[in-house]
Amino acid sequence: MGKVKNLIALAITSLTLYACSTTHQDNGWYPVDNSDNIEGEAIATTNDFERVSLDTVTDPDIAFIQGILKQDRISDWTDATEQRIGKRIGFVYKDSVIMAPTVNCRIERGSFSINSSDKQLILEIYNSLDCDKIEPPYVMPQKSYATAEGMTMRIVSPDPVKIPVDSLVVEFTNNSNADLTTGEWYRIDTKSDEGNWIQAPYSKQYLDLLAKGTEVCFNGIGYSLKPDGSFRMTVKSWLYDLSDKSAAYRLVKTFSYPPYPIQKSDTAYVEFQIR
Structure with a gap:
């Protein structure tokens, strides 16, 4: 009887581990559905970022990352965003969807923007990026x-x-x-x-x-x-x-x-x- 209980406990543990496991995704942009579930392969990962800048001036409570993709990834980005018109794309960081705007038109020139109400999270994402970083010009406070x-x-x-x-x-x-x-x-x-x-x-x-x-x-x-x-x-x-x-x-x-x-x-x- 004790052996049966151990087998049942092992089965429950295995089931629990299986239910909680997730597939690791590289940080980057993905097609997502209305429930923030990733629907396919990455449109562009952070390795495809050419340069980014951090905006903490426009709103003191919010931080924005603005960026451009590498030249050889712009065409794929433009095509992918055109195919997602009326649907959503999400920026994924550490396997979580940080933001997922609805695409209204094809996004050309490889430009993108990442924002969140969690300012510290955006700062963490910005510091994690391994690409050229353009420092915003100093703006004199009033x-x-x-x-x-x-x-x-x-x-x-x-x-x-x-x-x-x-x-x-x-x-x-x-x-x-x-x-x-x-x-x-x-x-x-x-x-x-x-x-x-x-x-x-x-x-x-x-x-x-x-x-x-x-x-x-x-x-x-x-x-x-x-x-x-x-x-x-x-x-x-x-x-x-x-x-x-x-x-x-x-x-x-x-x-x-x-x-x-x-x-x-x-x-x-x-x-x-x-x-």
Whole structure:
């Protein structure tokens, strides 16, 4: 009887091991179904990656890997993604499907992007890749200050600021005890080679309007900001040419205090860079 029990236990153990075993897959891109099951051979493995870059700036809570396949793998990648239109392909890492987007069109030039809500996982994947790695350019963090204590201004959107720049959504925060008011007027400065702040050049669009005798005026409107309050407004920054990624810029806005007409005014600044 003891021998029979041992045989049964061995059979159950073998069955359990068989049920839990999985086939190891090389890290890379695979066709997957809607349940994240791999449906076939690898479309491209990480050994096929030519170069990658890591983006941790676009969203501070998320990391993205952007990459290009080796030249001799691009054609197969393009054909494979075209065959998967309307279906999913998944990036597999350590035998787990990390992400599985639906293919909407053929993906040419061998480009791909890997992302996950797990930032540390993306960093781990990036560090594991054995290919050329392009370091993203340094982007200066925003720097806010004012001529009066308690007032701060920051660019909320787009963040980071990217070309082309049509408008900026800025947020004012009033940590003082005074009522403040700001209007639509603004200026954008750039830092000269000597390190001095000077007005940024106007955009071609605005220069063309000036050549035709048309000038842009700011509405005479005031936005009130109470103590310990904040509010957002859109600045139409297209007046200035913000195409130099190597330049440092700063947005300049004035704010004033009651009683009105204006008795006193201060200035808020936020420095930024274009990606």
